[in-house]
Amino acid sequence: MAQENIAKVLRVGVIYNGKILDEQIFRKPETVFVGDSEKSHFVVPSSSLPSKFPIFYFKSGRYELVIMENMTGKVFLKGKVVVIEEIIKKGMLKKRGGAYILPLSQDSRGKVMVGSAIVLFQFITPPPRPPKLKLPKSIRGSWTQRLDWPFLSILSVSLISGYLFFGVYVPGVPVPEFNIASVPNRFAELIVPDLDALRTMEEKEVAVEETDTGTQVAAAQEEKAPAKEEVKKPDQPRDKATIQKEESIRKAEIQKKVAGKGLLRIIGSVGGEGGSGDVVADVLGDGGRDRDIDTALAGIKQIGVATSSTQRSRKGDADATETVRMEGLDVKESSGKVGVAAKKERAVVAKTTVEAPQVDGAVDSNSISQLVRRNQAAVRRCYERELNANPNLRGRVAVTIVINEQGRVQMADVTADTVGNAAVRSCIIGVVNRWRFPSPEGGPASITIPFVFSASN
Numbered sequence: 001m002a003q004e005n006i007a008k009v010l011r012v013g014v015i016y017n018g019k020i021l022d023e024q025i026f027r028k029p030e031t032v033f034v035g036d037s038e039k040s041h042f043v044v045p046s047s048s049l050p051s052k053f054p055i056f057y058f059k060s061g062r063y064e065l066v067i068m069e070n071m072t073g074k075v076f077l078k079g080k081v082v083v084i085e086e087i088i089k090k091g092m093l094k095k096r097g098g099a100y101i102l103p104l105s106q107d108s109r110g111k112v113m114v115g116s117a118i119v120l121f122q123f124i125t126p127p128p129r130p131p132k133l134k135l136p137k138s139i140r141g142s143w144t145q146r147l148d149w150p151f152l153s154i155l156s157v158s159l160i161s162g163y164l165f166f167g168v169y170v171p172g173v174p175v176p177e178f179n180i181a182s183v184p185n186r187f188a189e190l191i192v193p194d195l196d197a198l199r200t201m202e203e204k205e206v207a208v209e210e211t212d213t214g215t216q217v218a219a220a221q222e223e224k225a226p227a228k229e230e231v232k233k234p235d236q237p238r239d240k241a242t243i244q245k246e247e248s249i250r251k252a253e254i255q256k257k258v259a260g261k262g263l264l265r266i267i268g269s270v271g272g273e274g275g276s277g278d279v280v281a282d283v284l285g286d287g288g289r290d291r292d293i294d295t296a297l298a299g300i301k302q303i304g305v306a307t308s309s310t311q312r313s314r315k316g317d318a319d320a321t322e323t324v325r326m327e328g329l330d331v332k333e334s335s336g337k338v339g340v341a342a343k344k345e346r347a348v349v350a351k352t353t354v355e356a357p358q359v360d361g362a363v364d365s366n367s368i369s370q371l372v373r374r375n376q377a378a379v380r381r382c383y384e385r386e387l388n389a390n391p392n393l394r395g396r397v398a399v400t401i402v403i404n405e406q407g408r409v410q411m412a413d414v415t416a417d418t419v420g421n422a423a424v425r426s427c428i429i430g431v432v433n434r435w436r437f438p439s440p441e442g443g444p445a446s447i448t449i450p451f452v453f454s455a456s457n
Contacts, residue, residue: 008106008123010056010063014042015118027126029063031410032056034114046115050413054402055112055119057101059443065102065112067093073119075102075110084112096360097400097446098415348391352380353452361445363403367438372449375435382427383419383453391455395419398450399432405444407437419453 012032013023022042026032033040037051048070057064065075073084084102087093093100109122354376357368387393395418402411412432414425428451437447 007125009126011122011124012042012056013120014044015120016044017116021117025124025127029058029061031058034117034119042119044114044117046117048115050411052411054411055114056104056121057444063104065104065110067100067102067112068098069100071112071114073110073112075104075108075112077102077108077110078105079107097402097448098413099400348387348455350380350384350387351454351456352376352383353454355450355452357450358448359445360447361443362441363445363447364438368447371435371437375431378431379428379451382424382431385427386421386424387455390421393419393421393424394454396450396452397425397428398448399428400446400448401432401435401437402444402446403437403440405439407439409433409435409437410444415448416450424453 010026010029010032011023012026014021014034021044024041031054032042033052034042034044034046034055035049035052036043036045040052049068053066053068055066057066067084067088069088071084075082075084087102088100093102095101104123106123110120112119112121354369354372357365357372359365359368383393396416397414397419398416400413400415401409404410409432412429414429417425419425432449
């Protein structure tokens with residue numbers, strides 16, 4: 001296809017429900033998308049189009065109008081008006097995947113109906129760019145008029161006040177001398193535990209200063225000497241017998257404190273000889289082993305109490321029978337027989353077959369087949385997830401993919417579907433959109449890949 005030197009630019013406008021939705025002039029040639037996706041140039045709610053549909057496709061230096069079967073309209077092309085429905089019926093348009101391609105020239109213009117939206121387009125001479133708005137100097141004013149003078153005034157007063165307070169006043173304030181004697185006892189004891197001794201020492205030092213130096217110094221030394229003798233000497237090492245005795249005394253005191261509290265008091269309480277009179281009988285006491293717990297269990301039918309290490313038991317009461325040993329419970333055969341057969345579920349195995357891809361463009365078919373085989377497992381998983389819910393799911397799904405010059409998916413749509421499951425279609429489209437195809441030569445290409453799904457038990 002011969003490349004044209006585009007002297008004009010594309011102008012596109014969209015009307016939706018009788019109102020102008022948007023209008024854009026594309027000064028730089030590019031593919032124009034419509035759909036309900038935020039990445040489209042024109043966001044149009046339409047259930048008949050993919051979320052991002054390339055309605056004006058730029059290829060090899062010229063634009064092409066991409067038409068789906070449900071689109072109508074008229075186009076002025078090469079001096080005459082053509083109706084889209086008629087040229088499709090006559091087979092005058094080239095088909096690429098599930099869409100028809102109509103090459104456009106610089107004199108083309110027209111109207112295309114896309115659901116409830118009308119797309120108007122034409123090629124125009126690029127209009128001059130509007131100059132940047134600039135207010136006149138009388139309105140802009142000088143830089144002094146653009147300053148916030150009330151804010152600057154408050155800021156200046158704050159800075160000056162802070163400098164005067166921290167730089168001039170604070171350094172000149174005298175620091176008061178601290179005297180521990182002036183602190184109340186309840187606070188001073190937190191700082192100095194032995195406050196009385198400290199105050200006594202300070203009073204003695206003051207008395208020494210007021211009297212003659214020689215006599216009072218000697219008296220102070222004589223008074224301080226006994227204080228040194230009163231210093232408590234470290235305890236001598238204790239022997240092992242002393243340590244054990246102290247530990248036993250400490251344990252006895254702890255047991256005495258907790259014996260009469262809470263749950264320990266109930267457990268440790270001692271009952272009378274008949275087992276009554278307290279909340280709980282003394283089942284942990286030093287009495288006979290058959291004392292109160294036997295009395296409690298004696299009224300229970302068919303339960304015995306072990307009497308020796310042989311694991312035999314005596315009768316609970318006059319009507320109870322003697323309990324046998326566990327090894328005596330030998331059940332040979334039951335009177336009734338119930339047979340339970342395991343239920344076997346039939347395993348359904350999903351199968352996916354890929355038919356030969358249909359390529360429209362300069363792309364290596366072998367590379368595409370290898371790409372599809374490598375990613376076939378991901379497509380099969382889309383089918384397997386829905387097959388678990390509907391074991392009768394079968395059919396064929398054909399996906400048409402438009403790739404750009406870098407091999408990335410530009411558009412993917414299901415053009416044929418006999419499976420009839422929306423979840424399978426959506427999953428396959430999501431998988432295919434992540435594929436990276438070989439770069440085509442000479443512009444974008446279209447690829448149709450049929451997938452055949454079946455299952456066997």
